[in-house]
Amino acid sequence: MNGQTFELLILGSGAASPTAKRNPSAQLLNIVERYFLIDCGEATQMQLRRYKAKMQKINHIFITHMHGDHFYGLPGLLSTMQLLGRKNPLHIFGPKELRPVIEVILEASESRLNYELVWHYTHDNGLNLLFEDDKVKVSSFPLRHRIYCTGFLFQEKPLPRKINMDKLKKFKVSAAEIPKLKKGLDAHNDLGQIVKNNKLTTDPATPRSYAYCSDTISDRGVVPYIENVNLLYHEATFLSDNTKRAKQTFHSTAKQAASIAKRANVQKLIIGHFSSRYDSTVRFLSEARSSFRNTEIAEEGLTFKI
Template sequence: MTFEVNILGCGAATPTLKRNPTSQLLNVHDKYYLIDCGEGTQLQLRRFKFKFQRINHIFISHLHGDHYLGLLGLISSMHLLGRTKELHLYCPPELKDIVEVNMKHSETFLNFEVVYHPIDYKVPQLILEDNTMEVHSFPLKHRIKCAGFLFVEKPKRRRIIKEKIEEYNLVVPEIVRLKKGQNIERLDGKVITFEDATLPPYPVRSYAYCSDTAYYEKVLETIQGVDLLYHEATFLEEHAKRAKETFHSTAIQAATIAQKAEAKKLVLGHFSSRYRELNQFTAEAKTIFPKVELARDGMSIIL
């Protein structure tokens, strides 16, 4: 089943022709989840051929414009194109006021309900659970309150061995039991064990999204052992002082978090527009953590 991170924008506060403001589309089992929604996000969704009416859950890390200014336009387009299904926003409590004031003064009456789920920015919390995944928010260290998000796939069932279906003439209820890890005893006394008829489930996959943040080791409590870590790296090490002043991170700091979290892979993003070339970000990060990649608009990472 699908578990794919799609980078819609990898830039920081000021967009460039090659780097849109921050936004990502997570596809888990063919369900779409939007993470942050910087200016121009709906155009990026069109550009990379994602149907944005399939998005039912949007996660906004904080209220700096490069992370949410595309939201009003996206909601407006959803409305104009006939959406009726409710839309869930996991966000700062103040975002509700921002959206509703805009709708009021533009005299826009949405055809669908926007359901707000305010984030607690003081402690980690479970903010969404469905039949495929859990989503947890956790505090980051930024100039204003800001949250990261951890997406964890739910454990899967065991996998039936196709040849065993014919060998034992298995029917659907028996297959279901075996996949649950239960043995089958038939009327003639024959026992079919789940170890014989199935394979272990695929391992669960996880993705941690660390939006704008200074170096902050408390995130390790939540993201330890994550498969894929996205961590902002606004600055190179030569601008570490500026990173500290603005509550952002350097590539080396992001790599240090990945190393201490024992992440399997690191993706860097949120690059300042002052940098035209980004190769130095990779070079600096790899001095600490070898499995690192740079985010770029249109990039897809499959777990």
């Protein structure tokens, strides 16, 4: 932990049809107070309310693909943001087919938004940078599903070196040198001497990362994109008793998700997108943990901190 927020709130973790227990896919990722909504299944806005998430702070929404359980919540959320008086532009990242669908819904219902929607299209030719600021970058990568689908990789940017104020005093280095030191450069002291950076600073915390893989057939081709992430979400629609069905429908089993996590050497795996045919997640967990021990269930309302 480096003291700055990097946390994932699970809003929906069911597959195609909502059940009394589970909502369709949606997650809210907070990286140093940037709020990224990932997928927006039906009822996402109600889940945001339920877990007291900061709806109007969401400026970036990422949609993986055009199956309804991943975006049917979007028109409602956009309208609610309008009713709550939103003014800030909202950036939406997703397949190019998403924009006309949303626009026709807004048009047919004569909904006028008083804020700007800024559309960004994903591509499925390798890793594509979608968003970047001074702290974070977000990229998409291809997934293999029945229709066009991408995953998303959220990475913290390298942090500045940590300044040791006592050492600054000791070596007579003024505060004016701090910006240089943070970048890893050496400093000049009050006597005109050069003082090496490593005498005055320590290593910053390692940048953290999160990868989101939903929906996808089990595919080793995804490993290079998600290697060594701190946290991986991978869909696990089925158990091994339905391996054949998983393949037919371009989904994964819990065991397959775990084997991808292991191969990609991630720190922790979360599984979700459970088919409504299963009543409980107990077997999902045991099946996944038999291949990758550090696995958790994406239970709605849970927050995973890195």
